[in-house]
Amino acid sequence: MIEPMRANDPVRALAWWTELAALVPALVIAMLGMGLVLYLTRNGAGASGDSAWYIMGAQNLLLGNGFSRFSGGGELRAITQFPPGLSVALAGLSGAGMATFAAARLFNTLLFGANLLLTALLIYRASRSGWAMILGSVLVLTSSKQIEIHSWIVAEPLYIFLSLIVAHLIALGISSSSRRVLGLAGGLVAVAILTRYVGLTLLAAGALCILLLGQRNANWRLRSAGLFVLLGLVPVVWWVAISVSDGGAIANRKVLFHFINPDLMRAYQAEVVSWVFGRQLPLPWRPRAILAVLIASIGPLYFLVSRIRSAGLGRPRGDAYSEVLPWFLGTYLLAYIGVLTANSLLLDAGTPPAAAARYMAPAYVALIILSTVTTTGLVRQVQETKLPATFALSLGLLLISLNFDQSIDLLGEPGLSLGYVMIRSNEPELVKALNELDPDVPIISNNPETVFILTERPAYILPIRVDSQTQTERSDYQQNIDAHRRRLKSGAVVVIFGNPDELALAAMNDLNVSPLLGFSTAMFYKSGEG
Structure with a gap:
C-alpha cells in the first residue's frame, strides 16, 4: 500500500x-x-x-x-x-x-x-x-x-x-x-x-x-x-x-x-x-x-x-x-x-x-x-x-x-460480554457437575453448544416443535421425543440452561422428566418414569 x-x-x-x-x-x-x-x-x-x-x-x-x-x-x-x-x-x-x-x-x-x-x-x-x-x-x-x-x-x-x-x-x-x-x-x-x-x-x-x-x-x-x-x-x-x-x-x-x-x-x-x-x-x-x-x-x-x-x-x-x-x-x-x-x-x-x-x-x-x-x-x-x-x-x-x-x-x-465461557468462572459447581457426568451417559440440552464449550463433549438438542429458521412445525418432533424418552430410560440426563421458554417446557413435559440437580443458571433432569 x-x-x-x-x-x-x-x-x-x-x-x-x-x-x-x-x-x-x-x-x-x-x-x-x-x-x-x-x-x-x-x-x-x-x-x-x-x-x-x-x-x-x-x-x-x-x-x-x-x-x-x-x-x-x-x-x-x-x-x-x-x-x-x-x-x-x-x-x-x-x-x-x-x-x-x-x-x-x-x-x-x-x-x-x-x-x-x-x-x-x-x-x-x-x-x-x-x-x-x-x-x-x-x-x-x-x-x-x-x-x-x-x-x-x-x-x-x-x-x-x-x-x-x-x-x-x-x-x-x-x-x-x-x-x-x-x-x-x-x-x-x-x-x-x-x-x-x-x-x-x-x-x-x-x-x-x-x-x-x-x-x-x-x-x-x-x-x-x-x-x-x-x-x-x-x-x-x-x-x-x-x-x-x-x-x-x-x-x-x-x-x-x-x-x-x-x-x-x-x-x-x-x-x-x-x-x-x-x-x-x-x-x-x-x-x-x-x-x-x-x-x-x-x-x-x-x-x-x-x-x-x-x-x-x-x-x-x-x-x-x-x-x-x-x-x-x-x-x-x-x-x-x-x-x-x-x-x-x-x-x-x-x-x-x-x-x-x-x-x-x-x-x-x-x-x-x-x-x-x-x-x-x-x-x-x-x-x-x-x-x-x-x-x-x-x-x-x-x-x-x-x-x-x-x-x-x-x-x-x-x-x-463473553457469553458461555464466563460460566466457568461464575458457576464452577455447575461446570464440575457437568464434567462429572458419566461419559457413557447421553446429555440432552436446550443448549448443547454450552455443554460443549464447558466440557468439550457433545450433547443432543432438546426437541422443539417449531423450527426457529422457518417458524414452521417440525415433522420429526414426535420421532425425536420418542428417541429421547428411550435414552432417558437408559440413564440420559437433560440439562436446561436459563429459564426455558414455552416450547422447551412443552418438550420437557412430553419427555416426562423430573428435577435432579439445581444451579443458578441451569437445572439437571432425569426420567420421571419409574
Missing part, C-alpha cells in the same frame, strides 16, 4: 521513508488493539452457540473427519449450517500444537491488530492524510463492539480481515489495470464467502466496479470481471455441492418468506445509530438517528454528488486508487444491507436481536474507511481557512470519546 522505493532516486527514497514514518502510529494503534483483546480474554475467548460449531469443525478436521461435528451419542454429522473458513484456520493453528480454544484466542488477537493496521493503511493510501488515518483507525480501536467481536470465537474478525484485503486489491487492480491483481482478489473473495456467506456482496461489488470503473476498453473489463467472478465462485460452488449432498439444503436453510422481526429491525437501527452517537448520548431516538445519518453521510454524499457533476461515474479521475476505493466500499455497503435484509425475509426468521451488532461489524469498518476518506476529500476541497479541518478533527475526537466511554464499561466488566 506504500509505493515501492526505487534505487538511486534520493527524492523518491526520502518520500518513501516519510510515508513509512507516517505509518508508525498505525502500528502503535494495532498493538494497542491486540493488548485490549488479550486483556479482555484473559479468562478465555468469548463463546456463543456458533463458536461451538467452529471449534467442533476444527477439531474434526484435525481428526480427519472432515468439516463435521459429533452428535450427542457420538454420531458423526456433516456441518452444513456454517461455512468452513474459520474452522480451517483454527485447525491450522491447532495442528501446530496449540489447544483449539487457545488458538482461537491468539488468532483473534492477531486479527484485531491486522484489521486495525489494514484500516489505517487503506485510509492513508486513499487520502494521503496522517490525521485521517489516525482518526479512522482509532474509531475502530475504541469501538466497544469491535473489541467485543474480536474477543469472541466467531467468523466476523476473519471475514473483516479478508474484506479489507479484497477492497485494497480491487482498488489497486482497477487503478493499475492489473488482471493478475483482480484475479487474486477473486480468489480471496472465495475465501471470504467460505468464511461468511455474506461475502457474496464482495463479489457483486467487485464485479460491478471492474465493469464500470476499469480504465481500459470494454473487452478488457468484461474479461477481467469474468475472471474475478469465476475465481470467486468456483470454490463456493464446490462447497455448496458438498453441503447439498450432505445436508439436503444450502447452508442448512430453506427459502420461505416471513416478515422481519420488529425487535430485530429496531436492533439493527439502534446499532447503526450507535456507530455515530453512543447509546449513552442524552437525546431522543429520532433526532439522534437523524444526526447520525447526516454525520455519517456528509463525506460519501459529497463524493457522489461531485462525481455525478463531473460526469465521473464511469471512469476514475485523478489518483485512480483513491477514486475506486470509495466506489467499491459504497457499493459493498449497499449490497451488504441488501443481503442481510434478504436473509431475514427469506432464510432465517429466528435471527435474535442480539446478533445485530455482530452481523453489522464488517459494515462498520467499511463505513469508517469510506466516511474518513471522503470527508478528508471534502475538507481539502473547501479548505480556504483551517475551519473545516478543525471542525472535522473536533467531530472525530467527539466520536472517539463516545466510543471510548462504552469501551471502558466493556473492559471493566468482561464477564458481561
Whole structure:
C-alpha cells in the first residue's frame, strides 16, 4: 500500500521513508488493539452457540473427519449450517500444537491488530492524510463492539480481515489495470464467502466496479470481471455441492418468506445509530438517528454528488486508487444491507436481536474507511481557512470519546460480554457437575453448544416443535421425543440452561422428566418414569 522505493532516486527514497514514518502510529494503534483483546480474554475467548460449531469443525478436521461435528451419542454429522473458513484456520493453528480454544484466542488477537493496521493503511493510501488515518483507525480501536467481536470465537474478525484485503486489491487492480491483481482478489473473495456467506456482496461489488470503473476498453473489463467472478465462485460452488449432498439444503436453510422481526429491525437501527452517537448520548431516538445519518453521510454524499457533476461515474479521475476505493466500499455497503435484509425475509426468521451488532461489524469498518476518506476529500476541497479541518478533527475526537466511554464499561466488566465461557468462572459447581457426568451417559440440552464449550463433549438438542429458521412445525418432533424418552430410560440426563421458554417446557413435559440437580443458571433432569 506504500509505493515501492526505487534505487538511486534520493527524492523518491526520502518520500518513501516519510510515508513509512507516517505509518508508525498505525502500528502503535494495532498493538494497542491486540493488548485490549488479550486483556479482555484473559479468562478465555468469548463463546456463543456458533463458536461451538467452529471449534467442533476444527477439531474434526484435525481428526480427519472432515468439516463435521459429533452428535450427542457420538454420531458423526456433516456441518452444513456454517461455512468452513474459520474452522480451517483454527485447525491450522491447532495442528501446530496449540489447544483449539487457545488458538482461537491468539488468532483473534492477531486479527484485531491486522484489521486495525489494514484500516489505517487503506485510509492513508486513499487520502494521503496522517490525521485521517489516525482518526479512522482509532474509531475502530475504541469501538466497544469491535473489541467485543474480536474477543469472541466467531467468523466476523476473519471475514473483516479478508474484506479489507479484497477492497485494497480491487482498488489497486482497477487503478493499475492489473488482471493478475483482480484475479487474486477473486480468489480471496472465495475465501471470504467460505468464511461468511455474506461475502457474496464482495463479489457483486467487485464485479460491478471492474465493469464500470476499469480504465481500459470494454473487452478488457468484461474479461477481467469474468475472471474475478469465476475465481470467486468456483470454490463456493464446490462447497455448496458438498453441503447439498450432505445436508439436503444450502447452508442448512430453506427459502420461505416471513416478515422481519420488529425487535430485530429496531436492533439493527439502534446499532447503526450507535456507530455515530453512543447509546449513552442524552437525546431522543429520532433526532439522534437523524444526526447520525447526516454525520455519517456528509463525506460519501459529497463524493457522489461531485462525481455525478463531473460526469465521473464511469471512469476514475485523478489518483485512480483513491477514486475506486470509495466506489467499491459504497457499493459493498449497499449490497451488504441488501443481503442481510434478504436473509431475514427469506432464510432465517429466528435471527435474535442480539446478533445485530455482530452481523453489522464488517459494515462498520467499511463505513469508517469510506466516511474518513471522503470527508478528508471534502475538507481539502473547501479548505480556504483551517475551519473545516478543525471542525472535522473536533467531530472525530467527539466520536472517539463516545466510543471510548462504552469501551471502558466493556473492559471493566468482561464477564458481561463473553457469553458461555464466563460460566466457568461464575458457576464452577455447575461446570464440575457437568464434567462429572458419566461419559457413557447421553446429555440432552436446550443448549448443547454450552455443554460443549464447558466440557468439550457433545450433547443432543432438546426437541422443539417449531423450527426457529422457518417458524414452521417440525415433522420429526414426535420421532425425536420418542428417541429421547428411550435414552432417558437408559440413564440420559437433560440439562436446561436459563429459564426455558414455552416450547422447551412443552418438550420437557412430553419427555416426562423430573428435577435432579439445581444451579443458578441451569437445572439437571432425569426420567420421571419409574
